[in-house]
Amino acid sequence: MRIVHRTILWALLLLFAAYFLAPLYVMLVTSFKDMDQVRATSMVALPTQPTFEAWTKAWSSACTGTDCRGLQPFFMNSVLMVVPAVALSTLLGALNGYVLAQWRFRGSETMFALMLFGVFMPMQVVLLPMSQVLGWLGIASSIWGLILMHLLAGLPTTTLFFRNYYVGLPPELVKAAMLDGASFWQIFRRIVLPLSVPILVVTVIWQFTAIWNDFLYGVVFSGADSKPITVGLNNLANTTSSVKEYNVDMAAALIAALPTLFVYVVAGKYFVRGLTAGAVKG
Template sequence: MTAKPLAFGHIASRVAIHAVLLLAAAFFLLPLYAMLVTAFKDAEQIRSTSLLALPATLDWSAWKTAWSSACTGVDCQGLQPFFWNSVVMTVPAVLISTVWGALNGYVLSLWKFRGSDVLFGLLLFGVFMPFQVVLLPMSQVLGWLGLSSSIAGLVLVHCLAGLAGTTLFFRNYYSAIPAELVHAARMDGAGFWQIFWRIVFPLSTPIVMVTLIWQFTNIWNDFLFGVVFSGTDSKPVTVGLNNLANTSSSVKAYNVDMAAAIIAGLPTMVIYVLAGKFFVRGLTAGAVKG
């Protein structure tokens, strides 16, 4: 049997859909393109060419300046110290908040107790609560704990701020796991932690990927907590980028600012390029169920 040719209307609709998608992609990628070409230009090319013109040569001097010698206020060490502060802050905050949310979701879905649904409802307030509301009480708590203006304090703040969202993800995902699986394991003598680590958590790869990507993006890109709770030696890269862009000089170095912005956003871009498909799979596997 020969395949029937596609109708003209069907072909036209597919072409239209692809054209709209390409236009949308170009619209969203245009700022990134402008930043890239500007970062590779020297000052003369920026003044003499249009914003979207390609650089005559690839000049890496702006990148080197943004990384190691650009001034952020009175300090001229570039983004490097701020970048590593963000790494030291983000990695433990992401891991702790993910495991913490997994445990909460495990308890609230598979080990329900009296009032667990009410507790979950109260916890959901954290998803919708403006972070500005908690700035003052959180600063007092960090002071009591001796964690003010430290990276450890920022880790704690981000763990608490992300707890409601990670709990929501895992609770909804674990609600799809048959309760009989847990009951059977308990009858075989498995305890709370054995069931979690040996049965439930190994089934959680899709939602773990969703939560890791979600938390990494939120924590790395955060500016509010970074500017409020950080000290001189613990400022994250978003605060460093803001300070670099607002530091006045005789001539505005747009190429350095653009290079610095790309450096600051590069980790999240890499995460989405490498693991974006896992994020979509995780969402479709149950992250939005419940």
């Protein structure tokens, strides 16, 4: 009976995996076909003569509106936006969590509760006020404006992650360091951060994925030269031409998804370990 249950379980898991991976399979095989093969074969058929022509065009020469430079400039904009936004939101979230968990003060719980509103607040609510703020700061329609927007949007979540993780750290560590004369920053840098590797991995993966895949902020707050990869992909897919090149669209979608797929393949197991180490408790 136990073998039957395990067999049924594995069959269901494989069925669900195939169901969710089917779109990725179709995108992949279509991206390696030329348009003659796309028209002549079914969408699940393997390419008879694989070619990287669609990938090359999607990267360097496909039209996104009137601009025919492919996704390359949009990809680089996303890199320039994601790296500092992830680093700053993770660092400030760690600092906030450290203070709220280990250096509690009068009103700290109220401040933490107020910060949690940012986790559940709809993104559309902040579009108008943030556009005004970015205009006042002189960074509207720029990479710097997108960095600031994602930093502020991600700070409540990163603070939640780190605060809940640091609550589980023994308070005796901080007290002993204080008795030895260590300062606030010394304790944070030499004791707390080295113990934070699991939650650091979780937060970096979470923020990287959220920021890279964001479309709403990218389309609202970017300018002509600062649009991220998601906006470029949308413009490419919606650009009208005499012939709809599905292979190029599929290759472009995969190019946009490759960084997040790479992060999860390389660091996915550490993400799960970090969650079980305390990222969502508290």
